[in-house]
Amino acid sequence: MNYFPDEVIEHVFDFVTSHRDRNSISLVCKSWFKIERYSRQNVFIGNCYATSPERLLRRFPCFKSLTLKGKPHFADFNLVPHGWGGFVQPWIEALARSRVGLEELRLKRMVVTDESLELLSRSFVNFKSLVLVSCEGFSTDGLASIAANCRHLQDLDLQENDIDDHRGQWLSCFPETSTTLVTLNFACLEGETNLVALERLVARSPNLRSLKLNRTVPLEALARLMACAPQIVELGVGSYEDEQDSESCLRLQAAIRKCTSLRSLSGFLEAAPHCLSAFQPVCHNLTSLNLSYAAEINGSHLIRLIEHCKKLQRLWILDSIGDKGLEVVASTCKELQELRVFPTDLHGGGNAAVTEDGLVAISAGCPKLHSILYFCQQMTNEALITVAKNCPNFIRFRLCILEPHKPDHVTSQPLDEGFGAIVQACKNLKRLSVSGLLTDQVFLYIGMFATQLEMLSIAFAGDTDKGMLYVLNGCKKMRKLEIRDSPFGDAALLADVNKYETMRSLWMSSCEVTLGGCKRLAQKAPWLNVEIINENDNNRMEEENGYEGRQKVDKLYLYRTVVGTRVDAPPFVWIL
Amino acid sequence: MEKDGLGLEITELRLGLPGTEKMMKKRGFTEMIMTSSGSNSDQCESGVVSSGGDVGKVSESPVAKSQVVGWPPVCSYRRKNSCKEVSTTKVGLGYVKVSMDGVPYLRKMDLGSSQGYDDLAFALDKLFGFHGIGVALKDGDNCEYVTIYEDKDGDWMLAGDVPWGMFIESCKRLRIMKRSDATGFGLQPRGVDE
Numbered sequence: 174m175n176y177f178p179d180e181v182i183e184h185v186f187d188f189v190t191s192h193r194d195r196n197s198i199s200l201v202c203k204s205w206f207k208i209e210r211y212s213r214q215n216v217f218i219g220n221c222y223a224t225s226p227e228r229l230l231r232r233f234p235c236f237k238s239l240t241l242k243g244k245p246h247f248a249d250f251n252l253v254p255h256g257w258g259g260f261v262q263p264w265i266e267a268l269a270r271s272r273v274g275l276e277e278l279r280l281k282r283m284v285v286t287d288e289s290l291e292l293l294s295r296s297f298v299n300f301k302s303l304v305l306v307s308c309e310g311f312s313t314d315g316l317a318s319i320a321a322n323c324r325h326l327q328d329l330d331l332q333e334n335d336i337d338d339h340r341g342q343w344l345s346c347f348p349e350t351s352t353t354l355v356t357l358n359f360a361c362l363e364g365e366t367n368l369v370a371l372e373r374l375v376a377r378s379p380n381l382r383s384l385k386l387n388r389t390v391p392l393e394a395l396a397r398l399m400a401c402a403p404q405i406v407e408l409g410v411g412s413y414e415d416e417q418d419s420e421s422c423l424r425l426q427a428a429i430r431k432c433t434s435l436r437s438l439s440g441f442l443e444a445a446p447h448c449l450s451a452f453q454p455v456c457h458n459l460t461s462l463n464l465s466y467a468a469e470i471n472g473s474h475l476i477r478l479i480e481h482c483k484k485l486q487r488l489w490i491l492d493s494i495g496d497k498g499l500e501v502v503a504s505t506c507k508e509l510q511e512l513r514v515f516p517t518d519l520h521g522g523g524n525a526a527v528t529e530d531g532l533v534a535i536s537a538g539c540p541k542l543h544s545i546l547y548f549c550q551q552m553t554n555e556a557l558i559t560v561a562k563n564c565p566n567f568i569r570f571r572l573c574i575l576e577p578h579k580p581d582h583v584t585s586q587p588l589d590e591g592f593g594a595i596v597q598a599c600k601n602l603k604r605l606s607v608s609g610l611l612t613d614q615v616f617l618y619i620g621m622f623a624t625q626l627e628m629l630s631i632a633f634a635g636d637t638d639k640g641m642l643y644v645l646n647g648c649k650k651m652r653k654l655e656i657r658d659s660p661f662g663d664a665a666l667l668a669d670v671n672k673y674e675t676m677r678s679l680w681m682s683s684c685e686v687t688l689g690g691c692k693r694l695a696q697k698a699p700w701l702n703v704e705i706i707n708e709n710d711n712n713r714m715e716e717e718n719g720y721e722g723r724q725k726v727d728k729l730y731l732y733r734t735v736v737g738t739r740v741d742a743p744p745f746v747w748i749l
Numbered sequence: 750m751e752k753d754g755l756g757l758e759i760t761e762l763r764l765g766l767p768g769t770e771k772m773m774k775k776r777g778f779t780e781m782i783m784t785s786s787g788s789n790s791d792q793c794e795s796g797v798v799s800s801g802g803d804v805g806k807v808s809e810s811p812v813a814k815s816q817v818v819g820w821p822p823v824c825s826y827r828r829k830n831s832c833k834e835v836s837t838t839k840v841g842l843g844y845v846k847v848s849m850d851g852v853p854y855l856r857k858m859d860l861g862s863s864q865g866y867d868d869l870a871f872a873l874d875k876l877f878g879f880h881g882i883g884v885a886l887k888d889g890d891n892c893e894y895v896t897i898y899e900d901k902d903g904d905w906m907l908a909g910d911v912p913w914g915m916f917i918e919s920c921k922r923l924r925i926m927k928r929s930d931a932t933g934f935g936l937q938p939r940g941v942d943e
Contacts (some may be wrong), residue, residue: 224939250819307826361826442830466830469855518820548821575821606822632820656854657819 177205183212192217211235218242219677220636221259222702225736226267237276238302239268239336243283245680246630246728247655252728253683253706256743258276259283262292263741269296277302277328284308290315294322302328302356313362314743320346327380328356340365346371354378358385360409360440365389376401385409389441393421395627399428407461408432410440430454439463439489441470449478456481459599460508463489463517476501477592486541487571489513492548499531503538511544518573532572536563544569551582552609557591558626561598570595573605577633577658580610587611594616596626607631616640630651641665645672655680663690666729668698686729689722694731702738703731703749849877849925850894860917865908873925895931898923 186209186227188196199209215238218224229239243259249641268275276296285308291537293300300323313336318345320331344367347354354374359366366389375381381402386395390411400403429435435455441464449470461480466476473497479485479498485506492514494502502509514527530554535542536559543566554572572592580587588609596602598621601627607615611634619626620643627650635641641661644654645668654676673679688705695703706728738748751939856876863869873896896908900919908916908923 174893249824251825252819252821307824333824335826467826471812515827516823519823548823573821577817577820630822632822659819 174273176226179208182208188211189293189459190215200292210407214238215277220732220734221261221264222736222739223227223734225407226264226737228273230267230273234271234273237274239264239275240279240281241283243682245282245655245678247657247680248282248681251621252657253747257706257746258739258741258743260741261285262289265289265293265296269293274299276300277304279304279306280308281306282308284310285315286310287312287318291318294318295623296730299323299325301353302330304328304330304332304371306332307333307334309335313341313364313470315341316359317341317343317721320344320351321348324348324351325353327353328351329354330356330358331361332358334361335363336566338362340364342388344368344374347374348731349377350525352377355380356381356383357358357381358409360385360411360442362387363389368394372397378402379404381405383407383437385440386411387499388412389703392425395640396421396425396428397431400502403428403431403637404434405432406434406435408435408439408642410438411673412443425452426451427670433458435459437461437463441467443469449474453478453481453603459483461487464581465489465513466489467491468493468517480505484508487511489515491517493513493517496528496531496534498537500534501525503534506539508541509535509539510541512539512542512707513546514548515546519575520713526550529553532556533559534562536560539564541566543567546571546573548573548575551579552588552591553581553583554586554588554591554594555581555583557588558594561594565594565598566601567599569604570599571604571630572604572608573606577608577609579608580608587614589590589615589618593622596622601625604628607634608632612636613640615641620644623648625650627651631656631659633658635659635661636713638665640660642668645669649675651675654678654738656682656684658683660685663693666690667694672696673698673701673731674733676733678730680728682728684729686726687722688726690726692722692749693725699729700733700735703729704742705729705747705749707745707747739746829876845920845922847876847923847925850927850930852877858923860920863917865913866916869908873923877925893928894925895928896923897931898924 178428180546182205186198189198191217192672195209195213199206210232211234213233213236215528216229216233216236217240218229219242221241221243233565235462241261243261244253245254246255248257259282261280263327269292276369278293278300279302285305290311301322303319303326316329316331316336316580319326325346345491347370351374355378357374357530364387366387368390371390371395375384375398382405384398384402384405385407386398388411390398392412395411399408415482420542429452432455432717436459438452438455438459438461441449462479462482462485462691466492467486472493475490475494476477476498479488479502483505486508488506488509492511494514501513502512514531517526527547527549527561531535532547532549533581534543534550535545542564545567548568549572552707557572582630588607589612592605592615594605594609598603602623605619605623605626605628607630616635616639619629624647625628626648629644629648629651631654638661639657642665644651645665651672661681666681666686667690691703695701705726708727742748765874844859847856847858849856858872858876860869863872897905898908898916898920898921901921902907905924911919
């Protein structure tokens with residue numbers, strides 16, 4: 174390859190887009206490293222504290238798109254206290270100072286401020302795309318800056334963020350000349366929007382493909398919006414609960430019929446049961462359906478809609494669909510690749526809405542299924558073994574039995590054999606979440622068979638350190654390991670310190686690791702940040718010297734890094 | 750090792766040296782089991798509560814309806830927006846949903862703004878623009894409709910039986926149902942008393 178001029182090699186590299194592949198080719202030789210670094214367009218940083226903005230800019234001076242992730246996954250479940258970190262401000266400041274022509278910024282679980290958004294909007298002339306997922310710290314004022322200043326904005330995609338809604342006029346801040354929008358998703362905003370401004374914006378955006386409204390956009394407005402944008406591919410419906418006259422309904426149905434490109438439907442946060450039928454004309458084209466927020470729609474209405482969705486590839490639903498409903502899905506949706514079934518009732522009481530039967534039905538009926546997230550109240554080994562036989566193609570298998578430690582409800586045995594069957598059959602399994610009653614045995618299976626596993630979530634499982642050791646020793650491709658409320662301690666933590674260099678991060682909360690153990694780890698591995706999150710004032714770990722070593726650590730989060738201890742940690746985070 | 754149900758002793762979490770009573774975790778393991786199994790003390794597995802001895806550090810009265818932090822693993826955005834967890838804490842306070850057979854949309858009304866069943870009757874009439882509902886509440890068997898409500902336990906009850914105070918405390922939603930649909934339920938006409 175060195176006989177070719179650099180431009181030719183670079184052109185070849187253009188076809189290599191995955192960041193992992195690009196990382197690999199950059200390691201081949203110095204010349205390739207250099208060519209690759211100047212030509213990398215999209216940079217992915219899975220842990221913002223693993224590196225720094227300065228190092229990013231030094232290595233990749235010409236990138237256009239940056240993806241950054243901040244808090245650990247368990248932050249989604251309130252296990253990481255407010256103020257822990259993940260601030261995007263220093264990144265935007267550094268990028269703004271440099272000459273990077275940033276066009277796209279994708280953030281997940283980061284703290285974003287209005288100041289950051291304002292700076293972002295003013296610093297990059299060609300900025301096109303902002304995607305914020307599970308972020309917090311900003312308000313609609315920040316959105317107003319983006320709307321007003323980003324002349325070429327194509328995507329404003331806000332997913333599940335915690336945004337302070339000032340009910341202002343941020344939508345009106347898009348200048349009249351702005352016609353470039355492709356994606357507009359503000360479903361997570363709580364407040365009223367200026368419907369006139371919204372309609373005018375949609376009407377002057379001929380490239381708009383994805384429109385996801387929030388719960389305050391009423392039905393009549395939806396009809397008008399769809400009439401303005403019949404080219405829409407993804408639609409997030411707002412509110413359906415308002416009193417609707419039949420004329421509105423008819424207008425909506427007429428508008429929906431014209432949306433022949435519609436492939437994805439979501440939203441329905443405030444939905445009356447009868448609203449779904451208006452969408453029946455487009456069902457046969459739908460590839461993605463997310464009804465997981467539509468708590469008011471009961472199983473039978475869901476089924477009536479899904480019966481028409483023969484091309485569905487992705488379905489997110491509530492467990493109110495029931496096993497019967499899942500059987501309908503299994504017999505109708507032969508193209509289904511991803512299924513998520515969420516719990517309606519978090520307390521696990523009431524009717525057993527979906528059981529192991531629903532899961533088995535899906536596995537039998539949907540040959541292309543590769544990703545599943547399934548919340549249920551009961552499971553059996555037999556069902557899991559059947560699922561494994563039916564579906565050896567799982568890439569992601571996440572099962573959450575609502576009650577911790579619940580055994581096989583027929584045999585009262587642990588679910589080790591069931592999960593064992595899953596990891597043995599699914600040779601491409603990359604992500605696994607286990608639940609129910611589990612002993613060290615299941616981890617033996619995971620260590621032995623789950624050779625491609627990259628992310629593992631463990632809760633209320635295992636008996637001894639051996640469990641964790643099986644996983645650390647066996648799963649060579651492990652990147653993210655998160656454990657809560659399981660009896661793993663220092664012996665497992667310290668057995669193979671070098672393992673953590675091959676992983677992005679390890680989270681352990683309410684386990685058996687001690688402060689002494691964590692300190693020993695930090696000593697052995699200076700290239701790790703070992704963080705103890707310590708919220709109780711009572712835990713005066715410094716004081717009682719003799720016992721300190723044996724004091725249990727409530728939350729441990731460790732990750733490899735090339736830039737050492739971070740400087741923005743709050744007082745309740747101790748970095749050893 | 751005694752095998753009481755789940756063999757909890759192995760997985761018991763304790764803070765500090767064995768025997769140090771004071772260094773107890775805020776939320777003991779057995780508490781978590783009890784709360785996550787529906788947190789009704791009657792329903793607790795007796796093995797859990799009475800396994801005394803080495804597990805007994807934790808107080809044996811179940812923590813009232815408190816949840817294990819972050820369990821089940823549903824992200825906070827989703828919890829806020831859809832799960833029934835939200836509605837159970839709003840029992841008796843403020844707005845409940847009202848549905849009426851034959852009407853394709855639901856309404857919401859504030860129970861707190863009514864002083865009694867008469868008020869409620871009047872409010873329901875206004876809500877749906879239909880004068881029959883109030884009659885149903887007051888004078889049962891002559892009316893085309895019955896008013897029923899879903900209580901805290903998820904059961905559907907005929908409105909008007911219990912004192913007003915008790916009613917608004919337990920009413921989660923209202924439904925105005927055609928009497929003809931309700932006959933299967935075995936509702937007694939008001940006049941016939943035990």
